[in-house]
Amino acid sequence: MILEDVLIVDPVDGEYVGTVEFDEVIHRVVETNKSNYKGILMPGFVDPHIHGIRGIDTMRATKEEFEMFQEYEALEGVWYFLPTTVTARLEAIPHAELPEGMKFHIEGPFISPKRKGAHNESYLLPPSDKLFEVIPVGKIAMVTVAPELEGFDEFAKSCLEKGIIVSLGHSDATFSQARHAYEMGFKRITHFPNAISPLHHRELGLVGAGLYFDFMVEVIPDGIHASPEFIELLFRIKGSDRIQIVTDSISATGLVDGKYYLGDLEVFVEDGKAKLKDGTIAGSTLRYSEAIRNFAKFTKCSLRDLAKVSSYNACLELGLKGGRVAEGYPAKLVLVDPELKLVKTFNF
Amino acid sequence: MILEDVLIVDPVDGEYVGTVEFDEVIHRVVETNKSNYKGILMPGFVDPHIHGIRGIDTMRATKEEFEMFQEYEALEGVWYFLPTTVTARLEAIPHAELPEGMKFHIEGPFISPKRKGAHNESYLLPPSDKLFEVIPVGKIAMVTVAPELEGFDEFAKSCLEKGIIVSLGHSDATFSQARHAYEMGFKRITHFPNAISPLHHRELGLVGAGLYFDFMVEVIPDGIHASPEFIELLFRIKGSDRIQIVTDSISATGLVDGKYYLGDLEVFVEDGKAKLKDGTIAGSTLRYSEAIRNFAKFTKCSLRDLAKVSSYNACLELGLKGGRVAEGYPAKLVLVDPELKLVKTFNF
Known part of the structure; x- marks a missing residue:
């Protein structure tokens, strides 16, 4: 699964627009420097x-x-x-x-x-x-x-x-x-x-x-x-x-x-x-x-x-490996809209 | 009156060792860069x-x-x-x-x-x-x-x-x-x-x-x-x-x-x-x-x-002119020791 140009919200690396590639694990996270984004990607709750x-x-x-x-x-x-x-x-x-x-x-x-x-x-x-x-x-x-x-x-x-x-x-x-x-x-x-x-x-x-x-x-x-x-x-x-x-x-x-x-x-x-x-x-x-x-x-x-x-x-x-949108972490992810309404969950 | 090498405590300029010259008004405040000081000079309370x-x-x-x-x-x-x-x-x-x-x-x-x-x-x-x-x-x-x-x-x-x-x-x-x-x-x-x-x-x-x-x-x-x-x-x-x-x-x-x-x-x-x-x-x-x-x-x-x-x-x-150890301010000053005990007051 590839999510392009989403606002990535990571507790450690911060907020930035990027593309995320994952299956059950996050394999790649790349900043794309776009000014617009399609949805906000956060760690699952x-x-x-x-x-x-x-x-x-x-x-x-x-x-x-x-x-x-x-x-x-x-x-x-x-x-x-x-x-x-x-x-x-x-x-x-x-x-x-x-x-x-x-x-x-x-x-x-x-x-x-x-x-x-x-x-x-x-x-x-x-x-x-x-x-x-x-x-x-x-x-x-x-x-x-x-x-x-x-x-x-x-x-x-x-x-x-x-x-x-x-x-x-x-x-x-x-x-x-x-x-x-x-x-x-x-x-x-x-x-x-x-x-x-x-x-x-x-x-x-x-x-x-x-x-x-x-x-x-x-x-x-x-x-x-x-x-x-x-x-x-x-x-x-x-x-x-x-x-x-x-x-x-x-x-x-x-x-x-x-x-x-x-x-x-x-x-x-x-x-x-x-x-x-x-x-x-x-x-x-x-x-x-x-x-x-x-x-x-x-x-x-x-x-x-x-x-x-x-x-x-x-x-x-x-002691859970999670809570990050970063490479190597389990892809327990949520996509929310700008009003923070849940749009989609991944790998739940 | 001249107080040499005191620790000057000013709410705006901070804390530093210096020499202060005053009568009823503070005329001169100069940092002396000494490492020791004789007393702590604060604004009167x-x-x-x-x-x-x-x-x-x-x-x-x-x-x-x-x-x-x-x-x-x-x-x-x-x-x-x-x-x-x-x-x-x-x-x-x-x-x-x-x-x-x-x-x-x-x-x-x-x-x-x-x-x-x-x-x-x-x-x-x-x-x-x-x-x-x-x-x-x-x-x-x-x-x-x-x-x-x-x-x-x-x-x-x-x-x-x-x-x-x-x-x-x-x-x-x-x-x-x-x-x-x-x-x-x-x-x-x-x-x-x-x-x-x-x-x-x-x-x-x-x-x-x-x-x-x-x-x-x-x-x-x-x-x-x-x-x-x-x-x-x-x-x-x-x-x-x-x-x-x-x-x-x-x-x-x-x-x-x-x-x-x-x-x-x-x-x-x-x-x-x-x-x-x-x-x-x-x-x-x-x-x-x-x-x-x-x-x-x-x-x-x-x-x-x-x-x-x-x-x-x-x-x-x-709206009082005071509360500073700085040039031009009224010399309402207190000298305290390192335990913050009052040693002397000036111009009270």
Whole structure:
């Protein structure tokens, strides 16, 4: 396949008009110095935090559904994602159904009751290696953990040894507890700044720590979880190397408003906003293809920055060869129009 | 007077070893290219927000006390300051006692009852030009006003016409109300982030607006009003051009712990912390000479940045010729040692 005179957006080499030759791998990328271009070619997206889409829910998916999950995500320009669990009995996580190459983001049960968000408090547990007795280590890419919980240090070290990423989240950590985790080497925060201890000027909390230290942070740019101005401010403070766009989307995504489930909690979707009965935000119905448009609109970031926050940063963190439009890389590519609408995906 | 081979710290020209010749005016500044220096020469400090020191209180000072106020401030390296009022009947402000050249910062009564801090709620008023019927316009440099109060727009415009600076503060403004004031041209915030609507990720408040927009912000670097890390983070976000160090100090400053007054409210000073009976922070006992050391320690800023936040920025805003160690400028200078301890002041 040859794409001539497209605007190539590479997180490392930048933006330029060129011609790209690829099959499953990118074989040749040549700058053509044209002033016009036909479409914008970006690295395919990566979503490290997604619970479901179009009726599929990580917590009850069959093998066929996980495969459909993949197909639905391809329609969003996402070539790799972490099916994300919610708090439940660990035994309820359908790991046996997971297709080869797919790995979980385990969100809960190792989280704080004070910042549980839309997680069922009755299943919360202190962090422990029991997780690995139930779910094979090879099927876990990431675990969200509240660093103030008893047992965090041991569990986090155990994850580190196993090559599992620890993401701080659903946490009431003080600034000093956040600093401790950061200094231990755990430098990632789940759906910042949601469901974590807020910024106060005398106790900066995990929000303050996220801004103060060089944490990698997930953001949900749906304009609901945080205001557009917050996302813009965050981008100005953190820069494009320390943000990952996630959807945190639930099974209701892509479906009509109505009643759905997140784990075993009822979720009511109205005008696309997913909430528990008490009004607590319960994930999103954000699609990745919208998320990148929103992020670009909110932050006025460059396309190169957008390629970082939608793909490259997550690839680096997850150890995936990807996130580049450069020779030798897998040709997981998306073509978008000038309004950033998805036109075509390649090799998904 | 000639000072040879001092480290000259000028906010515009930077830091360099040189010789300075001055009487009341700086006549000559020459770089000497020496590697050692005898002391650090900085612009004298400016404090736009100070209620009192060593038993002197703006709200009850006589002319002699205002003059002593000036002398006490000189001992702190401060050559210009705005004696700052607290909320009271406007008639209680002792403007007739104010020496030539001194002007007030009027803090209250045009503030929000929700964010009143240590101000007496019973005297709060909506902003209005009645202020100028009681206190001559020429004696007012600055007024702190909550922008969400009815009458703000008219009053603020009236201040603008009169050359009086409007500083947003003691305010429960929403982000949108803050934006409105900012877009009207009112771009300053009193003792940020204290006594203003806090940052929330869906309603950024005046704290969020202060970070998002290009506001000039006062800070009190006593380690009590905000944690050192907050001040550092603020400095990283705002930069040295948009911060002014203030003390917000009260009459108890420089005196022993005990019971004092701020306006007609009792203030209890314990270990240098000034609080109302209910625990509300009530100004500070911070001395300017400490404030600059704290700020430098908290933020690890350069001396040049320190000269901006302690002098130059306030001079520009207040229309004072000063804040420079450069030829033609008034020689309001301070000599500090490498630990930033005040050694000597000139022409105070």
